[in-house]
Amino acid sequence: xxxxxxxxxxxxxGYVQTDKRFVANFKxxxxxxxxxxxxxxxxxxxxxxxxxxxxxxxxGMKAYTTEDGRIVTFRxxxxxxxxxxxxxxxxxxxxPEDKFVEAIVKTVKANEAYVPPYGSGATLYVRPYMxxxxxxxxxxxxxxxxFRVLTTPVGPYFKGGVKPLTIKVSDFDRxxxxxxxxxxxxxxxxxxxxxxxxxxxxxYDENMYxxxxxxxxxxxxxxxxxxxxxxxxxxxxxxxxxxLPSITRRSLMYVAKEYLGLEAEEREIYLDExxxxxxxxxxxTAAVISxxxxxxxxxxxxxxxxxxxxxxxxxQKLYDTLTGIQMGRIEAPEGWLKVIE
Numbered sequence: 001x002x003x004x005x006x007x008x009x010x011x012x013x014g015y016v017q018t019d020k021r022f023v024a025n026f027k028x029x030x031x032x033x034x035x036x037x038x039x040x041x042x043x044x045x046x047x048x049x050x051x052x053x054x055x056x057x058x059x060g061m062k063a064y065t066t067e068d069g070r071i072v073t074f075r076x077x078x079x080x081x082x083x084x085x086x087x088x089x090x091x092x093x094x095x096p097e098d099k100f101v102e103a104i105v106k107t108v109k110a111n112e113a114y115v116p117p118y119g120s121g122a123t124l125y126v127r128p129y130m131x132x133x134x135x136x137x138x139x140x141x142x143x144x145x146x147f148r149v150l151t152t153p154v155g156p157y158f159k160g161g162v163k164p165l166t167i168k169v170s171d172f173d174r175x176x177x178x179x180x181x182x183x184x185x186x187x188x189x190x191x192x193x194x195x196x197x198x199x200x201x202x203x204y205d206e207n208m209y210x211x212x213x214x215x216x217x218x219x220x221x222x223x224x225x226x227x228x229x230x231x232x233x234x235x236x237x238x239x240x241x242x243x244l245p246s247i248t249r250r251s252l253m254y255v256a257k258e259y260l261g262l263e264a265e266e267r268e269i270y271l272d273e274x275x276x277x278x279x280x281x282x283x284x285t286a287a288v289i290s291x292x293x294x295x296x297x298x299x300x301x302x303x304x305x306x307x308x309x310x311x312x313x314x315x316q317k318l319y320d321t322l323t324g325i326q327m328g329r330i331e332a333p334e335g336w337l338k339v340i341e
Contacts, residue, residue: 001112008120011155013286018151020110022103025133026093026145034103034147036110042146049132049142056186057086058129060285061247063108063151063340065118066328071340073108073126074326076101078247083128086183091141095130101338104128107149108340114153118327125154125286157287164293164308165205165282167221169271170195174209174219174242181219181242188244192222206282208295210271211240218269221282224290225249228269229279229314231305235264236277248283248322254333255321262314275302279312289319 006016017040024034049055059079064072080100087094095103104126108115116122128149132142172195175181180188192207199207208226211217218226218238225246227237235256237249256264274280280292293308294301306312311319324330328337 003115003117004113006114006116006153008116008122008153009155011116011122011153013154013157014152016114016152016154018111018114018153020107021151022107022147022149024095024099024103024147026147027143031093031095031099031147034099036106040150042148044133045135047135047137049134049136052136053132053139054185054187054190055090055092055132055142056129057083057090057092058127058184058186059083060184061104061126061128062285062326063115063124063126064326064328065115066337067118068328069118070328071108071112071115072326072328072337073104073340074338075247075251075336076104076338077335078250079104079128082184082245082247083130086185087130089180089183090185092130092132093145095147100128103147103149105338105340107151111151112340114151116153122153122155125152127151158290162287162291162311164291164304164306164310166203166294166296166308167206167208167292168199168202168204169295169297170199170207170209172207172209173212174222175212177211177213177242179242181240182244184244189222196222204296211242216270216272218271218274219243223286224282224284226269227252227281227283227289227315227318228274228277229312231276231278233262233278233314235262235314235318236269237264237266238269239266240268246284248285248288251336252283252289252318252322255318255325258333259321259330260314260317271297278304279306279315280304281311281315281318288323289315291315
């Protein structure tokens with residue numbers, strides 16, 4: 001298929017309308033078959049559950065052109081499972097996990113002309129989401145829902161290369177101990193907006209959120225999980241019931257152990273020990289890994305030996321290996337790449 005006339009190498013990380021999107025509706029206790037549509041607009045009643053009580057969940061993933069010219073998505077089965085968990089927590093009907101993967105494949109295939117070519121640095125961002133669509137005025141779950149998948153070509157998350165970030169220890173809490181921090185719900189991101197705007201105004205790139213109960217343990221940022229490297233090259237990541245189980249993080253931990261032969265551990269990480277780590281990164285779909293050079297804890301600076309100029313050596317190896325798997329340069333574990341055919 002002929003590609004769209006887009007300046008792929010100068011794409012930003014923003015929304016570009018593509019030709020097709022997938023839509024399925026839940027009504028009278030069942031999902032319909034769903035369909036592809038050219039209409040990018042959603043028409044809702046003024047009293048729709050999503051507008052009144054924020055009943056919405058979403059996922060984020062990418063489609064890539066590999067070195068040998070295939071179009072693939074990365075571990076969509078894990079996105080399907082995570083969205084199912086999110087839906088259950090917000091009393092929403094689960095969109096069947098096999099149908100979820102089918103919808104991703106159909107939508108990417110229908111927008112094949114927007115999948116950036118290999119080597120351009122760009123990818124096709126895929127956003128599955130679901131929301132309460134019928135009118136609800138009493139505080140209760142909606143009865144009707146819509147599941148949709150949109151796509152948009154995006155450039156690198158960091159234009160002009162990756163520079164280590166400076167982040168602050170936030171005074172705000174991201175999630176309550178028994179709240180919704182472990183699911184990908186729109187409401188979690190809405191409540192983080194004030195904190196990130198405040199951080200930006202103060203000259204920081206992101207926030208480090210601590211656990212709300214004791215404010216002594218590292219949790220995550222507003223949109224990414226932490227990954228640390230010890231001075232003896234062990235990869236560690238925070239363990240908590242109130243952080244989002246990042247698919248990128250899980251993949252990086254596997255890569256650390258199985259591809260790089262490193263020790264890798266998920267455990268509780270205390271803020272007091274962060275100063276002893278050699279490297280720090282934020283991991284997620286958008287950037288894969290964003291290196292952190294400095295964390296500021298109420299005026300006290302924690303500067304990582306990896307510095308403020310580039311990724312640390314272990315973080316770089318993790319990044320290169322995972323992106324190599326995604327782009328088809330390195331052989332992927334069984335089931336990690338879903339080929340769009």
